[in-house]
Amino acid sequence: MPELPEVETCKRGIEPHLLNQRVKSVIIRRPDLRWPIPQQIQTMCGKKIQAITRRGKYLLFKTTPGTAILHLGMSGRLFVLMKKLAPKKHDHVDICMQNGVYLRFCDPRRFGALLWTENAANEHFLLNHLGPEPLSTVFNTQYLYAKTCTAKRSIKLLIMDSKIVVGVGNIYANEALFQAGIHPKRLSHRISQERIASLVTAIKQVLERAIKAGGTTLRDFHDSQGNPGYFQQDLKVYGRAAQSCIICHNSIKMIRLGQRSTFYCPNCQK
DNA sequence: CCCTGAACCTGACCGC
DNA sequence: TGCGGTCAGGTTCAGG
Numbered sequence: 001m002p003e004l005p006e007v008e009t010c011k012r013g014i015e016p017h018l019l020n021q022r023v024k025s026v027i028i029r030r031p032d033l034r035w036p037i038p039q040q041i042q043t044m045c046g047k048k049i050q051a052i053t054r055r056g057k058y059l060l061f062k063t064t065p066g067t068a069i070l071h072l073g074m075s076g077r078l079f080v081l082m083k084k085l086a087p088k089k090h091d092h093v094d095i096c097m098q099n100g101v102y103l104r105f106c107d108p109r110r111f112g113a114l115l116w117t118e119n120a121a122n123e124h125f126l127l128n129h130l131g132p133e134p135l136s137t138v139f140n141t142q143y144l145y146a147k148t149c150t151a152k153r154s155i156k157l158l159i160m161d162s163k164i165v166v167g168v169g170n171i172y173a174n175e176a177l178f179q180a181g182i183h184p185k186r187l188s189h190r191i192s193q194e195r196i197a198s199l200v201t202a203i204k205q206v207l208e209r210a211i212k213a214g215g216t217t218l219r220d221f222h223d224s225q226g227n228p229g230y231f232q233q234d235l236k237v238y239g240r241a242a243q244s245c246i247i248c249h250n251s252i253k254m255i256r257l258g259q260r261s262t263f264y265c266p267n268c269q270k
Numbered sequence: 271c272c273c274t275g276a277a278c279c280t281g282a283c284c285g286c
Numbered sequence: 287t288g289c290g291g292t293c294a295g296g297t298t299c300a301g302g
Contacts, residue, residue: 002295002296003295003296006295034278034296034297034298057295057296057297071296071297072295072296073278073279073295073296073297074279074294074295074296074297075279075280075294075295075296107279108280108281109278109279109281110278110279110280111279111280111296126297151271152271152272153271153272153273154272154273162296162297169296170294170295170296171295172295258273258274259274259275259276261293
């Protein structure tokens with residue numbers, strides 16, 4: 001369930017357990033993720049985790065010699081474990097600390113990744129082309145309007161483009177466009193600055209609300225059962241095809257856009 | 271520049 | 287129970 005809010009929740013959950021801890025070992029059961037886990041990841045051993053940060057949907061674990069870059073893909077999950085627990089089928093990696101705590105990476109579909117860089121993480125090929133963080137002040141009306149004016153593409157695909165802005169996944173793209181009253185297929189250059197302003201607000205609000213909902217999950221972060229669908233009760237259009245719009249009670253429609261399921265209210269979104 | 275489709279994988283779910 | 291088809295929160299790539 002890795003959307004930006006989930007990754008942020010993950011970050012906040014694991015940080016207190018791992019920050020300033022020294023890595024004892026990195027156990028790799030399956031290196032064949034999206035990209036093979038490089039041997040250099042072992043450079044972490046004996047080093048202290050100085051910072052854990054998030055960039056888009058990437059988690060960065062900084063040590064003195066370099067940074068581990070982790071992506072959860074579609075199905076990745078992280079667990080902080082205190083005692084030895086036999087790994088299950090898709091528990092591919094354990095990063096063990098000297099104090100006995102360890103981070104377990106589980107990813108059934110293996111679309112996730114664990115990479116290593118000794119340069120500034122921003123220069124890594126996965127990160128060097130990324131647009132601004134949606135919750136930062138850099139991402140504002142002026143910025144997005146400049147992008148929407150000069151592009152001629154559907155607004156939904158534009159806001160899901162990580163070169164434009166990071167972290168807006170399929171769920172939140174749908175939700176933000178509903179909140180802003182914009183049709184997902186609307187061509188970006190045909191949207192007024194005023195409406196782009198509401199879209200920027202909507203993106204920020206939807207992500208912030210989801211992070212708060214993620215905070216609920218945080219409480220039982222150690223529960224290895226996880227907590228699926230914690231934000232589900234807040235979804236206004238995603239997954240609600242043929243159900244009634246919460247505003248106008250018309251039927252929510254589903255279409256395909258860029259190979260992704262796209263939900264909208266034909267009456268509220270123009 | 272923009273869109274489409276395919277690819278990388280496994281599991282869950284649905285209808286028969 | 288089993289089988290085949292469809293779908294899934296991400297991202298990159300080739301081709302038109």
